[in-house]
Ligand SMILES: Nc1ncnc2c1ncn2[C@@H]1O[C@H](COP(=O)(O)OP(=O)(O)O)[C@@H](O)[C@H]1O
């Protein structure tokens with residue numbers, strides 16, 4: 381192995397009673413990359429993150445973080461890691477500043493060092509003016525940024541973020557993305573879960589798409605799009621003549637409600653062809669996105 | 685997982701204690717009020733009010749008789765409520781424990797820190813209350829000063845028992861059960877406001893065998909009366925054993941609840 385793997389998971393499994401939440405997944409995360417877990421609600425993303433964080437014991441398989449077993453070296457692993465949990469769990473008994481100061485103590489950071497680090501972090505997440513505010517009255521975006529600052533207090537080598545931007549407005553989301561890009565450029569390995577496909581496509585070097593506790597695919601965002609969809613999608617109305625024509629031409633397509641989506645790598649040719657051969661009334665062409673891959677692989681059924 | 689597995693604790697237990705101390709200090713005035721005011725209210729109502737009708741009890745005035753009981757009850761209340769309602773809110777509503785175990789602290793460290801903090805609350809409240817009672821000349825000094833270290837042990841027993849309940853209740857309202865079925869009877873029937881000997885013999889034995897407050901009252905009363913006897917060794921041993929058992933049990937029960 382030339383690049384050090386920060387996480388190695390082999391046939392990792394987690395059960396809750398009879399229910400298998402994470403079903404034998406294998407993946408590796410390399411140093412310095414941004415690695416994403418995508419999946420609909422209930423896919424098992426949070427459960428997987430909690431095993432990596434050493435707070436939820438695995439039931440089977442192997443899981444090494446920083447080359448250490450999660451079962452035997454939780455303290456050593458947690459020391460090198462920062463965590464942004466799905467649910468904000470800031471301490472409502474303390475102010476913004478105090479939250480960070482309390483947290484620094486859990487990592488054995490001296491008061492003197494902590495004060496310096498906290499000043500830097502408050503600058504980084506743009507919360508300097510809110511220093512003495514109780515956390516309850518911060519906005520959603522500010523809370524999320526404070527949780528990020530808290531996760532950075534020990535200068536972690538790896539950051540785990542469970543749905544870092546869920547519920548944030550576009551401005552707050554973009555600010556969070558900026559911060560994460562910045563951290564990546566500083567060499568921090570980032571593992572994140574999300575169900576915003578745009579976020580995954582923008583941030584992740586590599587990602588896996590999970591559903592029902594299993595990993596469906598793994599790869600680079602644009603490679604996955606290329607592989608499962610093509611560069612573009614041509615959308616036409618779902619009518620029997622259109623379907624018949626597509627069948628005749630051996631096209632790769634999928635019916636989505638009253639639309640047909642035709643996958644292609646050459647939109648020009650496909651549209652010309654379709655317009656000539658089939659009687660199409662209305663067609664649109666757009667670039668394929670990760671969302672198309674996601675929906676194709678996980679289906680369109682609603683999840684809770 | 686066994687209920688009596690010895691927890692593997694680290695020096696980091698102290699950090700959890702510090703966190704709770706910091707919150708306590710932030711609301712200091714509020715925290716000082718109950719242990720300061722409550723003995724005054726009880727002393728006036730029971731000691732000097734009801735006491736008018738009680739000639740004396742075991743050869744001392746009624747106010748003198750109940751003064752140590754007030755201290756013992758404070759020791760019980762402080763840690764019991766800290767480690768039931770207080771800990772439950774931190775665990776369930778504030779997710780404070782979740783936040784802490786994402787750091788090098790383990791869940792065992794967190795619970796042990798909570799228990800030691802609960803015991804400290806008992807100690808603090810005893811320290812606030814003692815001068816108030818002493819001002820009325822109701823306790824013997826310097827013997828009574830030993831109550832201060834003792835209140836930590838007494839507090840640890842109630843903190844640990846409280847944490848067992850916190851670990852098994854389904855929701856915060858269920859804390860009403862241990863409070864009314866365990867704490868209130870103990871408040872009344874542990875030799876607090878009248879001697880245990882006034883009760884039927886089986887109940888006396890029950891109180892001695894199963895109600896921790898009985899032993900706390902015995903020891904505190906012996907200290908405020910400056911009247912030590914050899915039976916106190918039994919009381920002390922009971923409390924030490926109970927604190928060890930429930931300390932370990934509560935940590936394991938909490939692990940069962942929180943490590944999923
Ligand atoms: N503590 C638990 N007990 C029982 N089932 C759980 C528990 N935690 C998660 N699950 C179940 O495991 C599945 C995966 O959950 P989760 O990892 O939170 O999914 P995701 O984060 O991808 O939305 C869900 O069906 C969820 O209901």
Ligand SMILES: [Mg+2]
Pocket residue numbers: 425426427466542
């Ligand atoms: Mg989740």
